[in-house]
Amino acid sequence: MTFDPQQLGESRADLAQTLKTMRKRAGWTQTRLAQRCNMSQTKVSNIESGKLTPALVDVELILRALDAPTSLVNEVMVLARMANTEWKDAWSSRRRGLDKRQNELAGFEESSTEFRYFLPTMITGLLATPEYVRASIADVPGDQSKTVAKKLERQAVLHDGSKQFTFVLTEQAVRWPLVPPAALAMQMDRLSSLTRLSNVRIGVIPIGPSVMPGPLNVFTVYDDRIATVETSTGVMVFRDHRDVSAYRDEFSTYERHALFSEQARERLNEWSAVFTRQRE
Incomplete structure (x- = not known):
């Protein structure tokens, strides 16, 4: 359609x-x-x-x-x-101010209790260090200080024990050189530390065995109510249960290929060490 x-x-x-x-x-x-x-x-x-x-x-x-x-x-x-489908184009979001988009995301986070994030390209703001956050919107003209502040403010939701988060990242997303090696190593260390939160699961999919279907887009599923799918030109918001269920099922497929807990920390620490050595 x-x-x-x-x-x-x-x-x-x-x-x-x-x-x-x-x-x-x-x-x-x-x-x-x-x-x-x-x-x-x-x-x-x-x-x-x-x-x-x-x-x-x-x-x-x-x-x-x-x-x-x-x-x-x-x-x-x-x-x-x-x-039951909504389109939010990137240009309108930028005209309104990216900080307004942060308010919308905070609303989703306030009204939901179970979150699934599939991240095949970059690290999401909820998991990002301040330097990584700033780099992620560096191409947007104007003063982005409000957006950075709101992105970092939203991270407090990770410490709400009534909410459950599962993040699945590809190796490419974790290692994408958005920031200098030293900063990227610190970003990986942050991911590793966040895996120890009792209500946060962070999984990584190393490059290796075939994973099908091949990852196409960043997407987030809020409870079983809403799925948002990001493209380079905007965000689609799906509310029909069949669409949401399809993304939940796709997420489960990626989740089965991911390393979690101690295995995830070991892999993140290995990658962090590589970038730490690059700065020496």
């Missing part, structure tokens, strides 16, 4: 209006529809007003209850899929 960013922005309102129109044409009240779908009348009202984006299973229940024709079901399900 091809997503048009403009259509993604309009699809929620279109879906809400379409479902409302279908119910009225059927001569049903919100209460009757809610009873047939085993939902509350408030939920139906919020869906039709656009206050709540329904999951695909909710839309399927509504269409089945209204006995919608197949051609219309297909059309509405496309709308529903698009309504």
Whole structure:
């Protein structure tokens, strides 16, 4: 399925209006529809007003209850899929200020308890040293001090014992020379130390045996509700359970190939020693 960013922005309102129109044409009240779908009348009202984006299973229940024709079901399900997908382009994020993006990520972290991060290219800000954070946004023009401060501030969430984090990094991500050798060695030492937090699992996938599927994008899964996928031009946000489940399954595949705990620390220490020697 091809997503048009403009259509993604309009699809929620279109879906809400379409479902409302279908119910009225059927001569049903919100209460009757809610009873047939085993939902509350408030939920139906919020869906039709656009206050709540329904999951695909909710839309399927509504269409089945209204006995919608197949051609219309297909059309509405496309709308529903698009309504559960959001596109955040990189240029808009930069215009608004990257510190605003940090606030959005902090919101995801506040409302979630279980996190899965797959990092095939670079180290994420939650795990980064200050020097690494600064280097990661060095190509963005203007004063980035607020963004750096917010990125470092967000790291406090790692010490919230009510939340569970799993990070899987490829060897390429860990060893990518974003900073000078000495700084990169310190970054690896930080990763090693963070593996000792009881609620944080950091796994590394060394270059070696074949890992399938081949890694394509950075992605994060928040609980079983949201998956975000990063590209060079922006971020896709998926809320449909089938999309989220697909990324959870992909994460599990990479997780099985990763080294954790003492094995991860041993490998990180080996890599750190290589870069430490480079500065001598």
